[in-house]
Amino acid sequence: MINIALLGYGTVGSGVVEVLETNRESINKKAGEELNLKYVLDLRDFPGDPIQEKIVHDYEVIANDPEIQIVIEVMGGVEPAYTFVKRALESGKSVCTSNKELVAKHGAELLQIAREKNINFLFEASVGGGIPIIRPLNSSLTADEIDVITGILNGTTNYILSKMSDEGLDFDSVLKDAQDKGYAERNPEADVEGYDACRKIAILSSLAFGNQVDYEDIYTEGITKITAEDIKYAKAMGRSIKLLASSKKIDDSFYAMVAPCMVAPAHPLFSVNNVFNAIFAHGNVLGDVMFYGSGAGKLPTASAVVADVVDAAKHLQSNMMTFWSSKKLELADIKNASRRFFVRVEGDSTKVAEIENTFGKVELVDAGIAGEIGFVTGVMTEADFAAKAEKTTGIINRIRLED
Amino acid sequence: MINIALLGYGTVGSGVVEVLETNRESINKKAGEELNLKYVLDLRDFPGDPIQEKIVHDYEVIANDPEIQIVIEVMGGVEPAYTFVKRALESGKSVCTSNKELVAKHGAELLQIAREKNINFLFEASVGGGIPIIRPLNSSLTADEIDVITGILNGTTNYILSKMSDEGLDFDSVLKDAQDKGYAERNPEADVEGYDACRKIAILSSLAFGNQVDYEDIYTEGITKITAEDIKYAKAMGRSIKLLASSKKIDDSFYAMVAPCMVAPAHPLFSVNNVFNAIFAHGNVLGDVMFYGSGAGKLPTASAVVADVVDAAKHLQSNMMTFWSSKKLELADIKNASRRFFVRVEGDSTKVAEIENTFGKVELVDAGIAGEIGFVTGVMTEADFAAKAEKTTGIINRIRLED
Numbered sequence: 001m002i003n004i005a006l007l008g009y010g011t012v013g014s015g016v017v018e019v020l021e022t023n024r025e026s027i028n029k030k031a032g033e034e035l036n037l038k039y040v041l042d043l044r045d046f047p048g049d050p051i052q053e054k055i056v057h058d059y060e061v062i063a064n065d066p067e068i069q070i071v072i073e074v075m076g077g078v079e080p081a082y083t084f085v086k087r088a089l090e091s092g093k094s095v096c097t098s099n100k101e102l103v104a105k106h107g108a109e110l111l112q113i114a115r116e117k118n119i120n121f122l123f124e125a126s127v128g129g130g131i132p133i134i135r136p137l138n139s140s141l142t143a144d145e146i147d148v149i150t151g152i153l154n155g156t157t158n159y160i161l162s163k164m165s166d167e168g169l170d171f172d173s174v175l176k177d178a179q180d181k182g183y184a185e186r187n188p189e190a191d192v193e194g195y196d197a198c199r200k201i202a203i204l205s206s207l208a209f210g211n212q213v214d215y216e217d218i219y220t221e222g223i224t225k226i227t228a229e230d231i232k233y234a235k236a237m238g239r240s241i242k243l244l245a246s247s248k249k250i251d252d253s254f255y256a257m258v259a260p261c262m263v264a265p266a267h268p269l270f271s272v273n274n275v276f277n278a279i280f281a282h283g284n285v286l287g288d289v290m291f292y293g294s295g296a297g298k299l300p301t302a303s304a305v306v307a308d309v310v311d312a313a314k315h316l317q318s319n320m321m322t323f324w325s326s327k328k329l330e331l332a333d334i335k336n337a338s339r340r341f342f343v344r345v346e347g348d349s350t351k352v353a354e355i356e357n358t359f360g361k362v363e364l365v366d367a368g369i370a371g372e373i374g375f376v377t378g379v380m381t382e383a384d385f386a387a388k389a390e391k392t393t394g395i396i397n398r399i400r401l402e403d
Numbered sequence: 404m405i406n407i408a409l410l411g412y413g414t415v416g417s418g419v420v421e422v423l424e425t426n427r428e429s430i431n432k433k434a435g436e437e438l439n440l441k442y443v444l445d446l447r448d449f450p451g452d453p454i455q456e457k458i459v460h461d462y463e464v465i466a467n468d469p470e471i472q473i474v475i476e477v478m479g480g481v482e483p484a485y486t487f488v489k490r491a492l493e494s495g496k497s498v499c500t501s502n503k504e505l506v507a508k509h510g511a512e513l514l515q516i517a518r519e520k521n522i523n524f525l526f527e528a529s530v531g532g533g534i535p536i537i538r539p540l541n542s543s544l545t546a547d548e549i550d551v552i553t554g555i556l557n558g559t560t561n562y563i564l565s566k567m568s569d570e571g572l573d574f575d576s577v578l579k580d581a582q583d584k585g586y587a588e589r590n591p592e593a594d595v596e597g598y599d600a601c602r603k604i605a606i607l608s609s610l611a612f613g614n615q616v617d618y619e620d621i622y623t624e625g626i627t628k629i630t631a632e633d634i635k636y637a638k639a640m641g642r643s644i645k646l647l648a649s650s651k652k653i654d655d656s657f658y659a660m661v662a663p664c665m666v667a668p669a670h671p672l673f674s675v676n677n678v679f680n681a682i683f684a685h686g687n688v689l690g691d692v693m694f695y696g697s698g699a700g701k702l703p704t705a706s707a708v709v710a711d712v713v714d715a716a717k718h719l720q721s722n723m724m725t726f727w728s729s730k731k732l733e734l735a736d737i738k739n740a741s742r743r744f745f746v747r748v749e750g751d752s753t754k755v756a757e758i759e760n761t762f763g764k765v766e767l768v769d770a771g772i773a774g775e776i777g778f779v780t781g782v783m784t785e786a787d788f789a790a791k792a793e794k795t796t797g798i799i800n801r802i803r804l805e806d
Contacts, residue, residue: 132543140535143709289696303689306546
């Protein structure tokens with residue numbers, strides 16, 4: 001029997017209990033031993049709930065119990081999660097977490113402690129919810145050098161963009177609807193400003209490239225400026241607008257960015273809609289690969305956490321090597337990254353000559369919107385685009401293209 | 404240093420050598436030790452090729468060399484691959500293979516030998532080429548009970564169907580074009596009749612359900628009867644025609660089938676085109692998940708083989724448990740499986756009353772083709788459909804719907 005402690009009995013925590021209960025038999029079989037949930041740490045009590053008798057309010061009880069071999073951390077936030085997790089690892093307990101803030105900030109250090117103690121620090125659920133992506137990156141794509149990783153990593157924003165596209169609605173009204181339905185938080189900033197996706201792409205990039213990518217270094221732009229008109233232009237181009245979190249290795253430079261992009265119809269991420277997430281990667285020998293599924297939600301996330309618990313149970317005394325060193329990976333300035341841009345400018349067809357005078361030859365896009373011109377530039381650097389945009393009057397919006 | 408022997412220097416075998424060479428440094432780092440290709444078994448010689456000095460013609464050399472710890476089998480076919488692989492495992496050498504015939508036929512037995520010897524038998528490349536699917540099934544989806552697994556598992560047929568759809572061409576002319584381009588074999592039977600996909604879904608089903616699914620038990624229908632007119636109807640319905648290999652657990656019965664299906668636009672497999680493969684799965688707590696990538700090809704397949712080699716190198720003296728017992732899983736008769744069917748019948752609108760008299764209320768589909776009627780039935784069992792079709796004169800074709 002393997003004893004487990006659960007830190008946090010919120011949405012994911014209660015999902016973990018439900019998954020362990022629902023699939024008890026097959027999970028124990030795959031783990032090779034019976035898993036026993038001994039403690040649930042939460043500040044609250046849950047009278048009437050079957051786990052009430054397991055509730056403890058003081059982490060000391062768990063930290064000091066040598067019977068606990070695996071700790072599940074689903075509290076979220078950096079503190080006190082970091083202190084609890086570090087202490088668990090240092091005392092030889094493996095840890096499975098869904099906490100992206102913790103992993104993005106302290107992943108390299110916590111992996112190092114796990115390695116020294118010959119135990120495991122696992123975090124499949126921290127990116128992409130139920131989608132297996134961390135383990136495939138670690139143990140399936142090992143023959144490759146990954147040069148592109150691009151994800152739709154935030155379900156809330158993908159739901160909002162899908163709904164705007166399906167129903168022709170504006171950002172604000174869809175956000176309100178999403179909040180009413182519980183798909184978006186009352187304070188939606190972390191989602192709609194791209195901060196959540198930013199932490200997740202920092203984790204994926206650190207794993208794909210082997211060195212620490214600091215999320216503070218990643219250029220991040222949210223979806224709050226995307227309008228119903230932008231979506232009309234995207235449709236006229238046969239594209240969809242998605243909040244993409246991506247990192248690329250070009251020659252020996254690494255670029256990372258979170259920004260809404262107009263995705264080409266042939267791209268595997270083009271048709272990932274609603275609350276679904278997906279991660280696209282390109283390996284130098286493998287070519288394209290994509291992982292798709294439920295990026296959030298109680299049970300999908302809990303499924304990923306419990307899969308980590310099964311793996312931790314199978315490797316109680318052996319560290320599964322993960323290549324993520326604490327050495328900082330210096331990202332290149334995105335000013336030097338090149339791509340095409342879609343631009344909307346106030347005016348009519350008489351303005352095209354002036355636009356082409358600045359941007360060179362452009363492709364005009366007709367979305368049937370009066371009083372403005374939409375166009376796509378050729379490939380240019382972000383710096384070059386910014387300089388040209390500076391010289392152009394009446395720019396309404398600009399969105400990057402992803403081909 | 405870990406010594407490796409490669410059995411077979413054909414397309415995949417030469418890809419394995421290329422991948423080991425191209426990413427030597429990162430592969431050795433991830434394997435934790437230097438991988439040394441010591442022998443290449445092939446009946447031919449390769450004068451001028453850097454591996455010529457490693458060529459051996461007699462398997463005895465490899466079998467009797469205690470330095471060889473990992474054997475890569477990419478010869479294809481059941482014999483002599485089975486004899487070679489079994490002997491390698493019995494003498495304590497781990498085996499990595501891309502051979503779907505071997506795995507479908509003898510997977511359970513070879514896994515059992517590996518378990519007894521505390522080594523590994525790995526076969527990521529046998530299904531889905533470069534797509535990570537075997538390892539995710541084994542070690543990522545462990546918290547779930549999988550109840551659906553449906554794949555586009557054959558690149559040749561997916562290329563043919565995509566091309567027929569894009570260009571409005573007939574099966575025969577696209578097949579010829581695919582053969583000229585090297586995308587289809589001169590003898591295309593294994594692909595176009597669904598036999599290849601059948602072996603692959605047998606492997607996936609055995610892993611997903613834990614017991615041996617014999618490929619001979621799986622109802623298999625190819626794509627040779629799909630016409631340009633069928634594709635027109637699919638387009639009129641907003642659907643795409645795909646060769647789906649699927650298995651489902653419904654209550655306590657297991658169904659498996661390979662057949663062309665009209666896939667609904669909201670289904671994740673709808674837009675998997677050209678030579679790409681994808682595997683969709685549904686878990687009872689995870690929900691939907693999909694894995695997408697290059698299902699064949701020299702380098703993608705070799706990438707999966709080498710990823711297995713890295714894993715084997717990291718687990719030289721420890722078996723990574725795989726749940727696939729040799730106990731036969733009895734499939735239910737597909738006669739009892741239910742779904743909707745698309746049907747084309749000779750005649751005009753005067754025939755609708757007769758059709759509805761037999762099939763009940765149907766949805767008519769107008770693809771602008773004179774002299775016939777296309778319609779979609781309600782949900783019914785295969786047996787029920789067959790009985791009704793028997794009573795109907797002038798049926799041109801029928802294709803299953805996948806929603």
